[in-house]
Amino acid sequence: MKRIFLYISLLMLSAILGYIIFRMKPDQEKKVLTVDTEYAYVMKDDAIGTFMMYVSDETHDICNENRYMRMILEDKDKETKIELSLLDIEIGHEEYYLKEAYVKVFISFDIPIMTEDIVFDDAYLTLELTDQQSYEVRLGRVTFFKDAHDEQGLNWTSLSGIKQSNDLRSRIYEITVSCDGVTEEIEKIDVGSKHLTTFSLDQQNLIITIEDADYLLYDVPIVITFVNGERQVIANFRYIIDYVILKESGPMINVYTLD
Amino acid sequence: MKRLIFIALCFLLPFCFAFEVHASNYQGYERIEMSSGKLLADFTSKEYTSYYKKVQKLKFNGWRVYIVNDNVKASFISETLFSYYNDGYTPIEYVYELERKRSQKIGLSATGSIGLKSTETIPKFKNNLESALKLSSEYQYNEEEKEKYYLKFLVDPGTQVDLYVYGEGKVTNGVAARYSLFIRVDKGGFEIFFVTTEYQRLEKKKI
Numbered sequence: 001m002k003r004i005f006l007y008i009s010l011l012m013l014s015a016i017l018g019y020i021i022f023r024m025k026p027d028q029e030k031k032v033l034t035v036d037t038e039y040a041y042v043m044k045d046d047a048i049g050t051f052m053m054y055v056s057d058e059t060h061d062i063c064n065e066n067r068y069m070r071m072i073l074e075d076k077d078k079e080t081k082i083e084l085s086l087l088d089i090e091i092g093h094e095e096y097y098l099k100e101a102y103v104k105v106f107i108s109f110d111i112p113i114m115t116e117d118i119v120f121d122d123a124y125l126t127l128e129l130t131d132q133q134s135y136e137v138r139l140g141r142v143t144f145f146k147d148a149h150d151e152q153g154l155n156w157t158s159l160s161g162i163k164q165s166n167d168l169r170s171r172i173y174e175i176t177v178s179c180d181g182v183t184e185e186i187e188k189i190d191v192g193s194k195h196l197t198t199f200s201l202d203q204q205n206l207i208i209t210i211e212d213a214d215y216l217l218y219d220v221p222i223v224i225t226f227v228n229g230e231r232q233v234i235a236n237f238r239y240i241i242d243y244v245i246l247k248e249s250g251p252m253i254n255v256y257t258l259d
Numbered sequence: 260m261k262r263l264i265f266i267a268l269c270f271l272l273p274f275c276f277a278f279e280v281h282a283s284n285y286q287g288y289e290r291i292e293m294s295s296g297k298l299l300a301d302f303t304s305k306e307y308t309s310y311y312k313k314v315q316k317l318k319f320n321g322w323r324v325y326i327v328n329d330n331v332k333a334s335f336i337s338e339t340l341f342s343y344y345n346d347g348y349t350p351i352e353y354v355y356e357l358e359r360k361r362s363q364k365i366g367l368s369a370t371g372s373i374g375l376k377s378t379e380t381i382p383k384f385k386n387n388l389e390s391a392l393k394l395s396s397e398y399q400y401n402e403e404e405k406e407k408y409y410l411k412f413l414v415d416p417g418t419q420v421d422l423y424v425y426g427e428g429k430v431t432n433g434v435a436a437r438y439s440l441f442i443r444v445d446k447g448g449f450e451i452f453f454v455t456t457e458y459q460r461l462e463k464k465k466i
Contacts, residue, residue, distance in 0.1 A: 048409050092406040093364070106406070160460040170456075178462075238357075238408050241457040243364050 030057045030258040033102060035249045036140040037216040039123075040192020042223075042233050044147050047111035048087060050219075051125060051139060054102035054246060058091050060258055061129050063105055065089040069128040071109065073142060076122035085110040097246040097253065104245075111144065118144045121194065138254045140215050143192040145223050148231040153184035154206065154224060161239030169249055170216045170242035177206040177222065177234070184226040191220040214252050218242070285366030285452045289336040291430075296328035299368050299432045299450035307448065310434040314446075318438040322391035326433040333452070337424040340459075344466065345414040353420065355410040364454045371447020373435060386437055388449060394431075412461070419466050426457040 033054040041049045061067040065086055074081040092104035107125075123142040127135045157178045164173035175191070181203060189199050195211035210217065218241070222234040246253065285291070291298060302310075313325035345351050367382040369375050374385040383389065414420050432450035436443050 044411075047411070050409075090407060104406070157464065158460060158462040160458065162458060163456070168455075235412050237410070237412075237461060238459060241406075241408070241459070242455065243457075244455050 028056070028100070030060055031055075031100075031102075032062060032135065032137060032256045032258055033097060033246065034137045034139060034254045034256075035216055035245060036138065036214060036252040036254070037218075038141045038143075038193050038213075038220075039139065040143040040145065040220050040236075041111045042145045042147050042221045042235055043111055043113045044235075045113070047236075049109050049111045051107045051109070053105050053107065053137060054095065054097070055105050055258070056100055056102050057258070058103045058105075061131065061133065062127060062135065062258060063089055063091060063103075067129050067131070069130050071107075071128070072126040073120060073139075074124055074126065075120045076124060080118070080120060082112055082118075084112065093243060095244065095246045102246065114144065115146065117146055119194075133259055135256060135258070137256055141192075141194055145190075145192065145221060145233065148223075148233045152232055153186075153226050153230065154182045154232055155180045156206075156234060159234070159237050159239075163240065164212065167212075168244075169252075170218050170240055170245050171212070172210055172217050172220065172239050173212070174210070175208040175220075175222065175239065177208070178204055179206055182206070184228055184230065187225045187227045190223040190225070191217075192223075193217055193220070216245070216249065216252065285335070285454075286368065287338065289338070291333055291335045291452075293328070293430055294332040296331050296430075296432075298430065299370060299448045302327075302370075302448060307434065310448075311436070311446065314434055314436040315443075317441045317443070319441060320439055322386075322388055322435050322437050324388075324391050324433060324435045326392075326431065328430055328432050330429045330431055333428050333430045335426055335428060335454075337426065337457070340422040340424055342419065342421045343414060344419040345416055348416050350413050350415050353410075353412055353414045355422075357408040357410060357422075358406070366452035366454075368432075368450040368452075369447055370449075372445045373437075373447035373449055374445075384449060386445065388435060388437075391435070392431070392449075392451075394451070410461075414463070417466055419464050421462045421464075423460045423462070424457050425460065426454060428452055428454040428456075 037052065039051065041047060055063055065088060068086050071084045071086050072081060073084050087108040087110060090106045092106055094101055094103050120142040123139040124136050125139050157180060159177055161172040161175040163171060167173065182201060189197050189208055191197055191210060193210055195213045197208055197210050199206060199208045219236055219238040221236045224232045310325055310327060314323040316323065340357065341355060343353055365382065367375055367384060369384060373388060376383045376385055430450065430452050432448065434448050437445035
């Protein structure tokens with residue numbers, strides 16, 4: 001009889017110990033990740049821009065647009081600053097980074113309208129929430145181009161882009177613009193990247209090659225400047241949709257702790 | 260005697276469908292090319308016979324799996340996502356909200372008696388074959404996830420605009436057999452197609 005009591009006591013003791021150890025396990029730290037990205041948008045009426053980040057807890061206030069006070073885009077030196085109008089926050093697919101699960105979060109905003117092109121070379125986004133919480137996260141580079149209303153020197157018929165072979169990151173390397181011909185000589189082409197673009201043109205295709213850099217680049221407008229000074233803008237197009245971004249972006253990932 | 264024949268026929272019935280493919284969306288792609296190996300749909304009966312030998316050892320309970328192609332790179336050309344035609348007399352600014360579901364990123368196929376759960380909104384194998392395959396985390400997802408992308412462009416009169424998708428993915432396939440009390444209860448081929456990158460191509464043409 002004593003032996004049975006001993007066994008039961010031992011069993012209960014180990015169950016209590018197990019419960020205490022389970023309770024003592026620290027909660028997983030809530031985190032938000034951003035990946036250095038080159039964002040480029042054309043300033044048009046009703047145009048929508050989207051920044052991307054990853055959050056380990058989708059119930060956190062940072063994923064709820066009703067908890068936002070304001071959202072400020074600024075350069076690292078704080079000299080260029082603009083308040084953005086938040087439109088919507090949407091949750092996307094799940095990815096894993098260092099064995100932790102994160103959901104992709106899309107922050108959509110109204111593209112501001114300004115009279116000149118504006119560039120945030122080292123862009124940070126400050127998210128101010130209603131409960132006095134504030135988070136500053138690095139985005140990468142953000143460019144807003146002014147729209148062009150000049151005559152179209154290039155009548156495009158198709159748009160497509162690819163990554164460099166064996167590059168697993170979500171970065172466009174080459175854009176092909178098929179066209180019916182170009183009526184004006186092209187001086188330069190800009191896609192919002194601070195890195196050089198080169199181009200070649202035959203009768204059917206304009207091929208734009210973008211220099212490699214440690215930034216993601218997947219959704220860009222094409223801004224063509226002709227020798228006569230006129231400018232043509234081909235609106236934003238999402239050339240690449242990647243589903244394994246965190247796994248392939250290693251050193252470009254910025255990690256922040258959420259309260 | 261009739262009863263015996265009926266029982267024998269009932270027993271043989273599942274094998275009559277041995278090579279029928281049960282598949283989710285990706286089988287509808289216009290073209291899939293693997294960098295090496297074959298898709299499940301291209302396995303010959305001779306290949307099945309040789310692969311089945313790898314899973315025929317009896318087991319008390321659960322799945323025995325033989326992977327033929329493990330995470331092999333593949334490229335594909337998918338469907339046309341949308342087509343829009345402006346038959347008016349003035350250019351139209353067309354706004355398109357492209358919605359991509361997570362279930363479109365993972366495609367499953369099964370042959371023999373393995374089968375897919377037809378009631379699920381996201382594809383899954385029957386009898387929890389996924390856990391026996393020890394798939395990496397990128398294959399795991401719990402609910403229907405949607406992502407929206409906005410497209411906005413000007414469509415001239417008499418012009419049609421089409422959006423196509425092509426891309427890259429990974430294919431894992433092989434054969435599996437499920438045992439219960441040392442009796443083989445299911446047997447067939449399985450395949451998982453995981454889309455890693457989609458490229459979009461926008462085309463305008465005068466009609």
